[in-house]
Amino acid sequence: MWVTFKRNRTALVGVVLAVVVILLAILAPWISPHDPLKQNVYHRLKGPEPGHPLGVDDFGRDVLSRVLWGARTSLVVGSASVLVGLMVGTLLGIVAGFKGGRLEYVIMRAVDVLLSFPTLIMGLMVMAILGSGMTKLILAIGIVMSPRFARVAHGPTLSIREKEFVMAARATGADDLWILRHHILPNILGELLVMASLWMATAIRIEANLSFIGLGVSPPTPTWGNMIRDGVKWLTNAPYLSTFPGLAILITVMAFNMVGDGLRDVADPKLQV
Amino acid sequence: MLRAGEKAMIAYILRRMLVSVPILLVVLTLVFLLVRIAPGDPAVAALGDYASQEAVERMRQRMGLNKPLWMQYVDFLGQLARGDLGRSLINDVPVSQQIRRVLPYTLELTGSGIFVGLLFGIPLGIVTALRRNTLLDYAGRIFGLAGLSVPAFYLGILLMLLFAVELDLFPVVGGGELSDLRDNLHHLFLPALSLGLIMTAYITRMARSAMLEVLNADYMRTARAKGLQERVVLIRHGLRTALIPVVSVVGVYSIVLIGSSVMTEVVFSRPGVGKLMVGAMKQRDYTTLQSIMVIYASFVVIINLITDIAYGLIDPRIRYE
Numbered sequence: 001m002w003v004t005f006k007r008n009r010t011a012l013v014g015v016v017l018a019v020v021v022i023l024l025a026i027l028a029p030w031i032s033p034h035d036p037l038k039q040n041v042y043h044r045l046k047g048p049e050p051g052h053p054l055g056v057d058d059f060g061r062d063v064l065s066r067v068l069w070g071a072r073t074s075l076v077v078g079s080a081s082v083l084v085g086l087m088v089g090t091l092l093g094i095v096a097g098f099k100g101g102r103l104e105y106v107i108m109r110a111v112d113v114l115l116s117f118p119t120l121i122m123g124l125m126v127m128a129i130l131g132s133g134m135t136k137l138i139l140a141i142g143i144v145m146s147p148r149f150a151r152v153a154h155g156p157t158l159s160i161r162e163k164e165f166v167m168a169a170r171a172t173g174a175d176d177l178w179i180l181r182h183h184i185l186p187n188i189l190g191e192l193l194v195m196a197s198l199w200m201a202t203a204i205r206i207e208a209n210l211s212f213i214g215l216g217v218s219p220p221t222p223t224w225g226n227m228i229r230d231g232v233k234w235l236t237n238a239p240y241l242s243t244f245p246g247l248a249i250l251i252t253v254m255a256f257n258m259v260g261d262g263l264r265d266v267a268d269p270k271l272q273v
Numbered sequence: 274m275l276r277a278g279e280k281a282m283i284a285y286i287l288r289r290m291l292v293s294v295p296i297l298l299v300v301l302t303l304v305f306l307l308v309r310i311a312p313g314d315p316a317v318a319a320l321g322d323y324a325s326q327e328a329v330e331r332m333r334q335r336m337g338l339n340k341p342l343w344m345q346y347v348d349f350l351g352q353l354a355r356g357d358l359g360r361s362l363i364n365d366v367p368v369s370q371q372i373r374r375v376l377p378y379t380l381e382l383t384g385s386g387i388f389v390g391l392l393f394g395i396p397l398g399i400v401t402a403l404r405r406n407t408l409l410d411y412a413g414r415i416f417g418l419a420g421l422s423v424p425a426f427y428l429g430i431l432l433m434l435l436f437a438v439e440l441d442l443f444p445v446v447g448g449g450e451l452s453d454l455r456d457n458l459h460h461l462f463l464p465a466l467s468l469g470l471i472m473t474a475y476i477t478r479m480a481r482s483a484m485l486e487v488l489n490a491d492y493m494r495t496a497r498a499k500g501l502q503e504r505v506v507l508i509r510h511g512l513r514t515a516l517i518p519v520v521s522v523v524g525v526y527s528i529v530l531i532g533s534s535v536m537t538e539v540v541f542s543r544p545g546v547g548k549l550m551v552g553a554m555k556q557r558d559y560t561t562l563q564s565i566m567v568i569y570a571s572f573v574v575i576i577n578l579i580t581d582i583a584y585g586l587i588d589p590r591i592r593y594e
Contacts, residue, residue, distance in 0.1 A: 003335075010414070113299045116573050118532030121550075123305075126565065127311040128554035129311040201422065208424050209536055213551055232430060232540075239434050253422035 011262020017255035025071035034062035036069040036222050037048065047240060055240045057230065066222040067248050073223040075254060077138055077216075078204040084142025085203075089149025090108050090192060094184060096150070097157030098176065108154060114147040123206050127215040134217050137210060141203050152195050156188045156212030194267050201253045208249050224249045282585070289581060293574040300570040305349055308559045309342065314568025315362060315559050336362075343350055349563075358564035363556050370562045371549060379545040381457075383534050385465040385515070387527050395519065397473065398480020399512070402488065413477060420474020425533035427547045429467045429540035446542040464541045468530055475526040476519065483515040490514070517588050524580030528573055 006012065016098040026032070040060035048055045054063035064175070096107040105121040114122070126140040160166060166183050174182075211225025219226055231241030275366065316332040317324065324332075333339050337348055352359060358368040401413035437445040449460030487493065496506045535547030542548070546565055553561040 010418075030563065089305050108297065109295075116296065116528065116577060117300065118528050118547070118569070118573070120529075120533060121566075121569055122534030124535070124550070124554065125307060125562075127558075128562070129307050205422070205424050209426065211427050212424075213535070213539060214553070228430065235430070235434060236438055242427075242430055243434070245428065246424075249427060250419065250423050253424075255421050256419055257418055 008262045010258050011265070014258025014262060015256045017251060018259055021071055021252050021255060022075060024068055025075045028065075028068040028072055032062075032064045032065035032068045034042060036061060036065040037220050038062075047238065054244045055238065057227075057241055058234060058238075062228075063244055066227055067224070067245055069225060070222045070224045070245060070251070071248065073134075073217055073221060074133060074204050074207060074249070077134065077141065077207045077258075078200050080138045081141035081145065081203045081207075082200050084138060085145030085151050085199065086192060086196055088142065089146035089151075090188075092146065092154040093150035093153030094157050094180060094188075097154045098161060098180065098184070107150070111133065111147040111150045111154075115151065119144050119202065120206060120209055124213070124215065127210055132215055132218050134221075137207065137216050140210075141206050144206070145199055145203065148199065149195060152191055153188055156191065157184055160184050160187050190267060194260060194263040197256055197263055201256035201260060204249065204256070205253050282582075285585075286578070286582065289578055295576065296574060297567075297570055301350070301567060302346075302565050304570075306564040308563050309345075311557070311559070314338075315557070333357050334576055340352050340387050359560040360566070361553075361558055361561045363553075363558045363561075364508065368561050370517070371561065372546065372564065372568060373521055375544045377451055378543060379534060379538070381461060381542070382464055382468065382545060383527070383531055385461065386468030386530055386534070387523070389465065389469025390526075390530075391474050391523065393469075394473040394476025395516075398482075398519075399476065399507075399515075402481045402484035403507075405485065408542065413481065417474045417478040417481070420471050421478065423471070424536065425467060425471060426536040426540045428470060429537050432463050432467050433540070436521060443452065444572070448543045448545070460543070464537045464543055467537055468533060472526060472530055472563065475529075476523060476568055479522045480515065480519050483518045484511065487511045487515045490498040513587065520583050520587055521580060524576055524583075527576050531569065531572055531576075 038061065040056070041055045042060065043052070044058055046052060046056040052062050052064065054067060057063055058098070092107055092111070096104040122144045123140055126143055127137065130136040130140055130263040160183060163183075166179055169179055169183060207216060207223070207230075208225035211223045212229045214226070214229065216225055217223050219230075227241045227245040231238070231243075231245070234241050297497055309591050314329070314333075316329050316336060316338060320328055320332055337345055340348070356369070358372065361371065397413055397416075401410045404410050433445055436442050443459055443463050447460055449456040449458075451457055493506060497503070497512045501510075534545065535550065537543070538545035538548040539551055546568055550562065550565045552558075553565065
């Protein structure tokens, strides 16, 4: 499996980029040249210059430091919301597939309906109701993504349920939980991880969208989305305020998409995207 | 007289529309519940924080908020069935009137986005598949990945910077006059290009992958062995099969594109359903919000219906029975 993945150059570039972004986010407190929140009005709206390679925003804050700290917000929200979606969705999918009957019907029809709705609009709706803030944002994106994971977990659970080794386990007296832990989860984990890396990319993009609208993490915490929102006002005289954070989003989302594509090629070699 | 095939098709479409009813109903119920569990009293939201207790009570009465939840639900569905979307909590204008004003802008925006995507995406996908592992293919793949990854609002900003700020070719904000075609298209160009590029990227990726799969198929080899011209083999045998999965993703991505259109409308300050929705969210205008979700749910149902019908037209194996 690793050999197939290693041969995929795009996926390797993705891994390298993703690792770099993750490292920059972890190291942000040490490598940021300035405090991301510290204002210096004498420097406001200065373009890129020595000491401030990506320029200074309208409050006199260093853009590079804010982009680096913004990476933390994006990655934390991205990974935590994927985790929420993965847990809630997998649980729903497995329970539906394992129990069958009316419960399965209700869960899977609800999943179908939610899947057919634009993720972003659903995220906006949930955020409008929950209100802004980091925890709520993670919950909102997680909820929106859970039907996708439910769908992925449901199919294989259905087929594994009927396999002889599961019946054998049951005959020897294993209960549902044991079968879930030892037979079903290990069998669907691979597919769920592929989904997780692809949806990490989407989660980061949704976070940026929500922050841009002002429904995400509240200022002054730097996020790429709200940096762009603040920067748009100065598009004519200080375009770097919105272009640099945007570039950071693009590179990060692309990196996770490349890794996800690579993992999917390994899992399903027939599909060539 | 209708032919048997046409009759079957119409029956199929009617049946599919009936199936959409429960989907719409589930979405409506979810929206109804979500709006009701939202923090804050809609009556207070409508009147402002300084309204007197009596005024709030009168407003609650008028909005039907004192009734039990199930009665509110029945009222809500009853109103919708009569085509009554209620009045905005903020400015008391009928919501249907507001939506009717901005809907054409959203339709022209998403419609042209999908059109641009189909126009460029399918040929680009085919060409990159045929020239696999060449420079052109790599460029196409990078474009596909970038389009998949870029947030719509950021792409909008970049296009704005280039075409409006630097080159001063197109206006930055607004939707133009609908009655003035020139002005309207002038305002539509950048937002439509922004959504169109994203759609092109999606379709290119899928068309390339579908075409690659078809190129290796046995029947393609057979067609060549029969001595058919390469062009005929590609178009008649390859393209038609490759288009089937593409049609289904066009449906799925059109729905994604509707989500992106919200952001594009916000960035370009363009009138539209998405911009109306974001405004309603910020002002906690729940009646408007709830009606807009109904509109979006209908979009989804209609797109799924069109996708299913298109499927049948391309794939002769699918019968409307």
